[in-house]
Amino acid sequence: MTAYxxxxxxxxxxxxxxxxxxxxxxxxxxxGGPLAVYLHNPEVTPDKIDLLxxxxxxxxxxxxxYVAWLGGLAEGHWGYSYYTGRPVLDMIGExxxxxxxxxxxxxxxxxxxxxxxxxxxxxxxxxxxxNLLSFGSFFAWAMPTFWFGLMLQxxxxxxxxxxxxxxxxxxxVTSAGDxxxxxxxxxxxxxxxxxxxxxxxxxxSLLDTLNQDYVRTAHAKGLxxxxxxxxxxxxxxxxxxxxxxxxxxxALFSGAVVTESIFGWPGMGRLFLSALNNRDYPxxxxxxxxxxxxxxxGNLLADLAYAAxxxxxxxx
Amino acid sequence: MRASWRTAMVCVALAALAVSTSGxxxxxxxAGTFVTVVSENPDNLNPYLHGLLASSTVYRFVFDSLYxxxxxxxxxxxxxxxxxxxPDGKTWTFNLRPGVRWSDGxxxxxxxxxxxxxxATDPDINVTYATxxxxxxxxxxxxxxxxxxHLTEPFAPFKDEVAGAAILPHHIFATxxxxxxxxxxxxxxxxxxxxxxxxxxxxxxxxxxxxxxxxWGPKPQLRRIVIRIVPDQNTQVNLMxxxxxxxxxxxxxxxxxxxxxxxxAVMKRFLAPVYELIQLDEYGFLKDAAVxxxxxxxxxxxxxxxxxxxxxxxxxxxxxxxxGPWANKSLTPRPFDLGRARALLQQxxxxxxxGGILTKNGRRLEIPLWALSSQQTDAETMELIAQSxxxxxxxTDARTASAAALFGQNGPQWNGKDAALIFSWGQGIFPENKIxxxxxxxxxxxxxxxxxxxxxxxxxxxxxxAEAERTVDDAKRHAIYDRIQAREHEDVPVIFLxxxxxxTAVAANVRGYDVSTFGETPPEGWSTR
Numbered sequence: 001m002t003a004y005x006x007x008x009x010x011x012x013x014x015x016x017x018x019x020x021x022x023x024x025x026x027x028x029x030x031x032g033g034p035l036a037v038y039l040h041n042p043e044v045t046p047d048k049i050d051l052l053x054x055x056x057x058x059x060x061x062x063x064x065x066y067v068a069w070l071g072g073l074a075e076g077h078w079g080y081s082y083y084t085g086r087p088v089l090d091m092i093g094e095x096x097x098x099x100x101x102x103x104x105x106x107x108x109x110x111x112x113x114x115x116x117x118x119x120x121x122x123x124x125x126x127x128x129x130x131n132l133l134s135f136g137s138f139f140a141w142a143m144p145t146f147w148f149g150l151m152l153q154x155x156x157x158x159x160x161x162x163x164x165x166x167x168x169x170x171x172x173v174t175s176a177g178d179x180x181x182x183x184x185x186x187x188x189x190x191x192x193x194x195x196x197x198x199x200x201x202x203x204x205s206l207l208d209t210l211n212q213d214y215v216r217t218a219h220a221k222g223l224x225x226x227x228x229x230x231x232x233x234x235x236x237x238x239x240x241x242x243x244x245x246x247x248x249x250x251a252l253f254s255g256a257v258v259t260e261s262i263f264g265w266p267g268m269g270r271l272f273l274s275a276l277n278n279r280d281y282p283x284x285x286x287x288x289x290x291x292x293x294x295x296x297x298g299n300l301l302a303d304l305a306y307a308a309x310x311x312x313x314x315x316x
Numbered sequence: 317m318r319a320s321w322r323t324a325m326v327c328v329a330l331a332a333l334a335v336s337t338s339g340x341x342x343x344x345x346x347a348g349t350f351v352t353v354v355s356e357n358p359d360n361l362n363p364y365l366h367g368l369l370a371s372s373t374v375y376r377f378v379f380d381s382l383y384x385x386x387x388x389x390x391x392x393x394x395x396x397x398x399x400x401x402x403p404d405g406k407t408w409t410f411n412l413r414p415g416v417r418w419s420d421g422x423x424x425x426x427x428x429x430x431x432x433x434x435x436a437t438d439p440d441i442n443v444t445y446a447t448x449x450x451x452x453x454x455x456x457x458x459x460x461x462x463x464x465x466h467l468t469e470p471f472a473p474f475k476d477e478v479a480g481a482a483i484l485p486h487h488i489f490a491t492x493x494x495x496x497x498x499x500x501x502x503x504x505x506x507x508x509x510x511x512x513x514x515x516x517x518x519x520x521x522x523x524x525x526x527x528x529x530x531x532w533g534p535k536p537q538l539r540r541i542v543i544r545i546v547p548d549q550n551t552q553v554n555l556m557x558x559x560x561x562x563x564x565x566x567x568x569x570x571x572x573x574x575x576x577x578x579x580x581a582v583m584k585r586f587l588a589p590v591y592e593l594i595q596l597d598e599y600g601f602l603k604d605a606a607v608x609x610x611x612x613x614x615x616x617x618x619x620x621x622x623x624x625x626x627x628x629x630x631x632x633x634x635x636x637x638x639x640g641p642w643a644n645k646s647l648t649p650r651p652f653d654l655g656r657a658r659a660l661l662q663q664x665x666x667x668x669x670x671g672g673i674l675t676k677n678g679r680r681l682e683i684p685l686w687a688l689s690s691q692q693t694d695a696e697t698m699e700l701i702a703q704s705x706x707x708x709x710x711x712t713d714a715r716t717a718s719a720a721a722l723f724g725q726n727g728p729q730w731n732g733k734d735a736a737l738i739f740s741w742g743q744g745i746f747p748e749n750k751i752x753x754x755x756x757x758x759x760x761x762x763x764x765x766x767x768x769x770x771x772x773x774x775x776x777x778x779x780x781x782a783e784a785e786r787t788v789d790d791a792k793r794h795a796i797y798d799r800i801q802a803r804e805h806e807d808v809p810v811i812f813l814x815x816x817x818x819x820t821a822v823a824a825n826v827r828g829y830d831v832s833t834f835g836e837t838p839p840e841g842w843s844t845r
Contacts, residue, residue: 030721038367044444045751046759046767055442083359083367085442085499094519146548153554165558166551168521171349171542264546266520273547274356277718278367 001307004315005300012296019292020070020285027284028062034082034279056082069285079282081275088286092268098168099267102259103252105183106191110248113195118202119229125207133199140196145255149189149262156185166264186263190255194248201244205237212236238309246302250295345562345823348539350844352563353552357520357545361506363482364436364443365498374543377525377839378419378508379482382410382429383475389641389745389834391475395424395483395509396463405470405788410479412461416532418485419513426457431486433465433478440494447748448477470786472793476746483509511536511840520545537828537843556581556821562844563829565820569626569693572819580824587630587833588818589637590742592697594685594811598771601681602734606664608808611683611736612650613657614708615701621814624696628819632812634801635742635749639833642747642794644801649812657708666709674709682711686728687738689716694738697813701738729769737769740816745834747797750781753809772809 035053038044053059057068072079078088117137121130157165164170164182209215210233218228257269272287274280307313345351358371363379366372382396396410416424433455436446451471456464467474485507489497504517511533512525523543527536544561546552553571556564557578567575576583594615596602621629633649636642661674661681669675685702687694695716702714721727728735743749751757755773780803784796804812822829828841 038444045447046757048444048446051439052442052444055440080499085360085365085503091519098520150548150550150554153551158554158557161558165554165560166546167544171351171522171524261547262551264521264544264548264551266518266545270357270520270547 001315005304008300008303012293012300015296016289016292017070020073020289021066023288024062024066024069024285027279027281028065034058034281065281069282078286081283082280083278088282091271091283092286092290095266095268095271098265099253099256099260099269101179101183102186102190102256102265102267105187106194106252106255109187110191110194110198113191114198114202117195117199118206119234121199121203122206122210123229130203137196137200140192143192145189145193145258146262148192149185149259152185152189153262166262168264168266186259186265189262190252190259193255194252197248198241198244201240202237205240206233209233209237235309239306242305242309243302246298246300246305249298249301250291253291253294345560345825345844347825347844349542350538350540350562350826350842351542351544351560352565353544353546353555353561355545355547355549355552358523360503361514362484362500362503364446364484365441365503367444370545374514374523374525375482375506375508376510377512377541378506378510378514379484380509381481381483382412382479385476385480385745385834387830387832387835387837389832395429396479399479401788405472405786406467408465408467408474408479410463410465412463413532414461416509417530418487418507418509419528419530420485420488420507421530422485422487423460424483424485424509425460426463427460428483428486429463430455430457431489432481432484435484435489435497436481438494442498446481448473448481452478470788472785472788473746473748476748511838512541515540531840533838534840536840538839541839556823559823561821562823562826563820565818565831567819567821569628569819572626572628575819575821578821581821582824582826584820584822584831586818586820586831587637587639588742588816589640589744589833590740590816591632591635591637592629592694592738592740592813592816593632594701594813595737595739595770596808596810597729597733597735597737597769599732600679600734601676602683602736604664605807606660607681608811609650610657610660610664610708611705611710612808612811613653613660614704614710615811615813616652616704617649617813618652620697620700624693624700625814625817628817629814630817632814634804634812635752636747636797636801637742637745637815637833640745642797644798646798647801647805652704654704654708661708668709672709673711680711681709683734683736684713684715684728685736685738686722687714687716688722689718691739694740698738723769736811738813747784747793749800750785753777753800753804754781770809772807774803774807777803777807 034056035049035058038049038052057065069079080087081091084091117133121133124130153165156163163184168182169178215228215232218232253269256267257273259265260267260269261273268287268290271283275283275287307315354370354373356368356370358366358374359368360366360371361375361378363372363375366375380394382394383391383399384394386392393413395413395416397413399408399410401408410429412426412429418424433449433452435441436443436449448471451467451469451474452465453468454466456466458464465478488502488507492500505514509532511528511531513528514523515526516524522545525541525543527539544555546555549568550571552564553567553575555561556575564575575581596608596611601607617631621627621631630638631649633647634644636644664676666674666676666681669680674681683705685698687698689695698714702712705712717727722737722739723729728737743752751767753772754768755778757768758771758773759769777800780796780800784793784800787793787796820831825845827843827845828837830837
C-alpha cells in the first residue's frame with residue numbers, strides 16, 4: 001500500500017512537470033500577453049510599456065522564462081505577481097481558507113443531500129416522488145450556475161432579506177454565525193451540480209444492486225428492510241459514487257471560479273480568473289498547477305477508497 | 317433508521333433557519349459609513365505603479381496633488397497654494413501649503429515634490445502611469461514650501477500631467493532600492509496626505525479607509541469609507557437593491573429601470589469622458605480617406621444609441637467630451653446615409669461585383685469587424701454596423717475576441733489586412749491626444765507598443781499636435797485643438813460612435829455627494845445619516 005502510494009506520487013511529479021511545460025508553452029503562444037492590459041489603456045504611454053516589458057523579463061524567449069520559473073519552483077519560489085509585485089505564495093495563502101471553506105461546505109452539502117435523494121428515488125422507483133426528483137436533477141444540471149446564483153440573491157437577499165447578497169462577512173463582523181449565513185447561497189450553488197449528479201448515479205447504482213440475488217436472499221432471511229438497505233445494498237452501490245467524488249474535487253475548485261465571482265467570495269477562484277484575464281503568468285501557472293495537482297490527488301483518493309470499499313481489490 | 321434520517325433532516329432545517337434569522341438584518345449600512353463597490357481587487361495602491369482602474373478608485377482618497385481639477389472642471393489649489401509660469405513656459409514655480417503632514421505624522425515639504433519626479437522617472441521602478449515627467453530637466457527646492465520645475469521645452473500639458481499628479485512621501489522610500497519599492501508594503505498600505513487612510517485591506521473582499529485625523533483640509537464628515545470588491549455587475553446591482561451600498565456607479569443600461577425603482581435611491585446621470593469608436597486599420601483600401609468617410613456615412617449611430625444603448629449615450633464627433641471646454645462645437649456627426657456612402661465609393665472607382673460586393677481594380681472591399689467578447693453592447697453594436705456595411709456592398713464578417721487577443725501580438729491588428737475594431741477609449745477630460753493620432757505612435761511591429769494602432773498618418777496633423785503641446789497660451793491652444801478635431805472629422809482615422817452616459821445610484825441617506833463628467837464632490841464633505 002505504502003509502496004503503491006509512493007509510486008503514484010512519483011508518477012504525479014513527472015506528470016505535473018509535463019503539464020507545466022505544455023501549459024507554459026500554450027500560455028506564451030496565445031495572442032496578447034501581460035502588457036495587453038496596458039496597450040488598451042489611454043493613460044499608459046508606449047515607452048512605459050517597453051520599459052515594463054524589460055523590467056518583467058518579458059523580452060526573453062518563453063523557454064528561457066519557463067526554465068527560470070521551474071528552477072524557482074524547485075527551490076520553493078513561486079515567483080512574484082506582475083501586477084501586485086507580491087509573492088504568489090502569499091497571495092494564494094490569503095485566499096486559501098476562503099476557498100477551502102466554500103469547497104468543504106459544498107462537498108458536505110452535496111454529501112448530505114445526494115444520499116437521501118438517491119435512496120428515496122431508488123426505493124420509490126417510477127413513482128411521482130422519483131419522477132419529480134429526476135426532473136429536478138436534470139433541471140439543476142442544465143441550469144447555468146451564474147443564473148441560479150443571481151436568482152437566489154434576488155429571492156433571499158433582495159426580496160426576503162433573509163441572507164446577505166454577497167461577501168464572506170458583514171463589515172467588521174467575524175462571528176461563525178455570520179460566516180454561515182454568508183455561506184448558505186454560494187455553497188448551495190457550488191454543490192448543486194454534485195447533488196444532481198451524485199444522486200442520479202446513486203439511484204441507478206442502487207437499482208442495479210437491488211436486483212441482485214444476495215439482496216433477495218437477505219430479504220428471504222427475514223432481515224428488516226432498513227438493514228438490507230444499509231448493509232447489503234448501499235455499501236455495494238458506493239463504488240461509482242466514490243469515483244465521482246474523487247473526480248469532482250477539481251471540478252469543485254474550477255466551479256468555485258464562477259461561484260466566487262457571483263458571490264464576491266474572496267477565494268482562489270477569483271484570483272486565478274483575474275490572473276487569466278490579465279495574463280499574470282506567475283499567478284496563472286500557480287493556479288494551473290494547483291488544479292492539476294487536485295485532479296491527480298482526486299484520482300488517487302478514489303483509487304484508494306476502492307480498496308477500502310472492496311476487499312477484492314489489491315494494489316501492487 | 318427512517319426515524320434517525322427524519323430527525324437529522326429536521327435538525328438541518330432548524331439550523332438553517334436559525335442561521336438565516338440570527339444576527340443583524342441585511343441591508344443596513346451603519347451611519348458614518350459609506351459603502352461602494354469595485355469589480356476587481358485593487359492591484360497596487362501606489363498611483364504610479366497600478367494597472368487596474370479599481371486601484372485609483374481607492375487611492376484617490378489617500379493622495380493629493382499640487383493642484384486638483386474639481387468636479388465643476390475648475391482647477392483648485394491642493395498641496396500648493398499658488399503658482400507662476402515664466403513667459404517662455406519653461407519654468408513653473410509652486411508655493412506649497414505650510415503645516416501639511418503625512419498620515420504617519422511626518423511633515424510634507426518640497427523634498428517630497430522633488431522626489432516624486434525622481435520616482436516617476438527612475439528606470440528601475442515599474443512605473444505605469446507617469447506622463448510629462450520626462451519634460452522636466454531639474455527641480456529646485458529653495459525652501460521647504462517652494463518648488464521650481466525647469467522644463468526642457470515649453471510643455472502645455474504640464475498642469476494636467478504633473479501638477480495634477482499625486483505626491484509621494486520621500487521619507488518612506490529614501491532608504492529603499494528600486495526592487496524594494498516595486499514590492500513595498502506601501503503598495504497595499506500607502507501613506508498619503510489625503511482625507512482618508514487605508515486601515516484595512518481584506519484581499520478580494522473589501523478595503524476600509526478611515527478619516528485621516530491629520531488631514532490639512534476640512535475635517536472629513538464620514539468615519540469610514542468601505543470599498544467592497546465584487547466582480548459580477550449583476551451582483552453589484554443586487555447589493556444596491558438590498559440596501560448594502562451607499563453608491564453604485566456605472567449601472568448597466570439593461571438594469572437601469574430596476575434600480576430606478578429601488579426605494580430611496582437617487583439617480584445621478586452624467587456624460588463619462590469615454591467614447592465608443594471603430595478603429596480603421598489602414599493597410600489596403602482603408603488607407604483611402606474616401607472609403608473611411610463612406611463607412612462613417614454607412615454607420616447607423618442614432619440607431620445604436622436608441623436600440624443598444626437604450627438612450628444612455630450621446631453622439632460623438634471627435635475625441636473631446638462634448639460638455640467639456642475643448643470640444644469643437646462647429647462639427648456635426650455625419651448622418652446615416654447609405655446613398656451618399658455609395659456615391660462616395662462610386663466616385664472613388666468602386667463598382668458592384670459578384671454577390672453585390674463592391675470591387676476596385678479586381679479586388680473586393682473586405683473589412684472584417686471585431687469587438688471585445690467581454691462587452692455585450694459592443695458585440696450588439698458590431699452586428700448592427702455589419703448589417704449596414706453589408707447593405708452598402710462591403711464584405712464584412714463580424715467576430716469577437718478577448719482584449720488580450722484583440723490588442724496583443726498576433727491579433728487582427730497585426731495581420732496586414734484592413735480591419736475595423738470596436739472598443740471604447742478616451743483621454744479623459746484633458747485634450748492631449750498626441751499618442752492617438754501622431755504618426756510617431758504608429759507601432760513598428762507586433763511587439764512594439766504604439767497607441768496609433770490604426771496607422772493613421774497625416775503630416776499636417778503631426779504638426780498641429782506638436783504645436784498644441786508647445787503652446788501654453790490657453791486661447792491659442794484651444795484654436796489648435798479645434799483644428800485637430802476638424803482634421804479628425806475630415807480624415808476619419810476612426811469612426812466616432814458615441815459618448816457613454818454614466819448612471820450612478822446614490823442611497824437616500826447620503827448627503828454632500830454629487831458627480832459630473834469632471835469628477836466627484838470632495839469626499840471630506842460626504843456624509844451618511
